[in-house]
Amino acid sequence: xxxxxxxxxxxxxxxxxxxxxxxxxxxxxxxxxxxxxxxxxxxxxxxxxxxxxxxxxxxxxxxxxxxxxxxxxxxxxxxxxxxxxxxxxxxxxxxxxxxxxxxxxxxxxxxxxxxxxxxxxxxxxxxxxxxxxxxxxxxxxxxxxxxxxxxxxxxxxxxxxxxxxxxxxxxxxxxxxxxxxxxxxxxx
Amino acid sequence: xxxxxxxxxxxxxxxxxxxxxxxxxxxxxxxxxxxxxxxxxxxxxxxxxxxxxxxxxxxxxxxxxxxxxxxxxxxxxxxxxxxxxxxxxxxxxxxxxxxxxxxxxxxxxxxxxxxxxxxxxxxxxxxxxxxxxxxxxxxxxxxxxxxxxxxxxxxxxxxxxxxxxxxxxxxxxxxxxxxxxxxxxxxx
Numbered sequence: 001x002x003x004x005x006x007x008x009x010x011x012x013x014x015x016x017x018x019x020x021x022x023x024x025x026x027x028x029x030x031x032x033x034x035x036x037x038x039x040x041x042x043x044x045x046x047x048x049x050x051x052x053x054x055x056x057x058x059x060x061x062x063x064x065x066x067x068x069x070x071x072x073x074x075x076x077x078x079x080x081x082x083x084x085x086x087x088x089x090x091x092x093x094x095x096x097x098x099x100x101x102x103x104x105x106x107x108x109x110x111x112x113x114x115x116x117x118x119x120x121x122x123x124x125x126x127x128x129x130x131x132x133x134x135x136x137x138x139x140x141x142x143x144x145x146x147x148x149x150x151x152x153x154x155x156x157x158x159x160x161x162x163x164x165x166x167x168x169x170x171x172x173x174x175x176x177x178x179x180x181x182x183x184x185x186x187x188x
Numbered sequence: 189x190x191x192x193x194x195x196x197x198x199x200x201x202x203x204x205x206x207x208x209x210x211x212x213x214x215x216x217x218x219x220x221x222x223x224x225x226x227x228x229x230x231x232x233x234x235x236x237x238x239x240x241x242x243x244x245x246x247x248x249x250x251x252x253x254x255x256x257x258x259x260x261x262x263x264x265x266x267x268x269x270x271x272x273x274x275x276x277x278x279x280x281x282x283x284x285x286x287x288x289x290x291x292x293x294x295x296x297x298x299x300x301x302x303x304x305x306x307x308x309x310x311x312x313x314x315x316x317x318x319x320x321x322x323x324x325x326x327x328x329x330x331x332x333x334x335x336x337x338x339x340x341x342x343x344x345x346x347x348x349x350x351x352x353x354x355x356x357x358x359x360x361x362x363x364x365x366x367x368x369x370x371x372x373x374x375x376x
Contacts, residue, residue, distance in 0.1 A: 014237035047231070047276050048269075049202035081236075081282045083324035084273075084317060088235050088282075091275025129272060129317055136271035 005183060007037040008071035012089030013079045014043050019117040019151055022161050024077035027115060027172050035180060037075075040067055048094045057103075061095045068096055069106035073183045074139075075176070078116040080126035090133070097137055111140040111186065113179040115147035115172060122148030140186070142178050145171045193371060195225040196259035200277030201267045202231050207305040207339055210349050212265035215303060215360050223368065225263075228255055236282045245291075249283045256284055257294035261371045262327075263364070266304040268314035278321070285325055299328040299374065301367040303335035303360060310336030328374070330366050333359045 009028050011021045021039075028037045044060035052058065057065065068074065079086055099105040112134055116123030127146070134141045149168050150156060156165045163169060197216050199209045209227075216225045232248035240246065245253065256262065267274050287293040300322055304311030315334070322329045337356050338344060344353045351357060 014235060015239050018238075043235070043237070045235070047202060047233070047235070047279070048274065049231070049276075050206075051203050081278075082285055082321045084278065084321050086236065086282060087275050087277070087279025088237075089275070090269075090272065090278050091235070094269045094275045097270055125320070129320075132313070132317075133270045133272050 005035045005072045005180060006070065007031060007035060007073055007075055008040055008067050009037055009075040009077070010040045010042055010092065011077035011079070012042075012086040013077070014041075014088055017161060018079065019149075019157065019161060020077040020079045023115060023117050023149060023163055023172070024075065026163055026169070027075060027176060030169075030173050031176055032180065038067065040064060042088055042092045045092050045095060048091055053098060057095070064092065065096055065103065065106050068110065071110070073111040073113070073179055075113045075115070075179070076130070078114050078123055078126050078130050080116065080118040080121070080123040083125045084129045085126045085133070089130070093133060093137070105137070107137045107139055109138060109140060111142065111179055111183045113142045113175050115149070115175065117149040117151060119152055120150060122150045124148050140182065142175060142182060144178065145174050147171055147175055193223045193260045193368060194258065195219060195223060195261055195263055196228055196255050197225055197263040197265070198228045198230055198280070199265035199267070200230075200274040201265075202229075202276055205349060206267065207337075207345065207349060208265040208267045211303060211305050211337065211351055211360070212263065214351055214357070215263060215364060218357075218361050219364055220368065226255065228252060230276055230280045233280050233283060236279055241286060245283070252280065253284055253291065253294050256298065259298070261299040261301070261367055263301045263303070263367070264318070266302050266311055266314050266318050268304065268306040268309070268311040271313045272317045273314045273321070277318070281321060281325070293325070295325045295327055297326060297328060299330065299367055299371045301330045301363050303337070303363065305337040305339060307340055308338060310338045312336050328370065330363060330370060332366065333362050335359055335363055
């Protein structure tokens with residue numbers, strides 16, 4: 001029997017009704033049995049400042065880092081702002097990546113899956129920037145399938161913002177299966 | 189006689205003794221006569237949140253946007269964190285780029301020069317991400333010379349963190365000359 005896996009998920013948008021947060025919730029609800037998850041909110045992570053860090057990690061940052069450390073894998077919802085990842089997401093990763101204060105960088109060698117909802121390109125440009133950052137951090141980024149969901153496509157979302165596109169929903173399930181299979185594989 | 193130009197400058201690092209901030213100060217002090225400047229601090233810019241924006245721009249954001257609007261050109265010091273631009277810088281640009289609340293995006297068609305201080309690559313990867321973002325924003329990014337200053341090179345900085353490399357100092361002057369010539373050219 002497979003061991004229990006725990007997933008930490010977070011979205012790069014703080015907007016309450018963000019499509020990316022909704023699709024992240026849907027993804028987490030699609031995780032197979034034997035998998036637990038938590039969605040972490042980035043609202044309380046302050047702007048990164050090395051002078052602040054020198055006094056110790058702020059409480060929200062310490063909590064975020066600890067939850068990453070304890071998770072077996074991550075899922076990141078990656079909105080696209082101005083052809084790149086959001087400042088909010090990059091700032092959270094900047095804090096998480098630090099190996100100061102005698103604490104190791106908890107992101108290293110963590111499996112991670114990416115999904116995104118955006119305009120025409122479906123966050124493809126942001127996701128390439130994000131992949132470069134996560135590669136730099138020596139994380140195991142799941143390559144395929146890519147989840148590039150366009151808000152503007154007809155029938156993708158219903159009026160309440162729920163993802164209705166069966167093709168996209170199935171792709172998300174495939175991505176999560178890849179993430180979980182990879183994570184178990186790395187444990188062997 | 190040339191008209192007066194005003195430059196707004198900001199750095200993507202909040203650390204007080206940041207090399208990028210020091211080099212930005214040096215650059216601003218090297219501006220030719222007939223040019224005024226202000227260095228804007230990004231410390232008070234909150235995390236971007238569309239729900240907050242819907243209530244109106246926060247005071248610090250409104251001030252930042254107004255100063256961009258009034259400036260003839262920008263200079264950005266671009267540190268590199270995790271192979272990309274800092275969350276702090278991207279977050280500030282995300283706020284500045286918005287065209288909600290009946291206020292136009294003040295970044296559009298603004299001339300901008302980039303410089304950076306970093307480890308081996310001298311922020312080259314971050315600067316490419318930044319250029320993509322600024323191109324998306326339809327800003328006029330000065331192409332050459334590129335200012336990629338390596339902290340680790342011997343004799344680049346003195347013990348107090350002052351830039352000592354005459355070659356780099358001259359390159360910065362050339363960059364600013366390019367920025368100013370271009371800005372005047374666009375006014376014709």
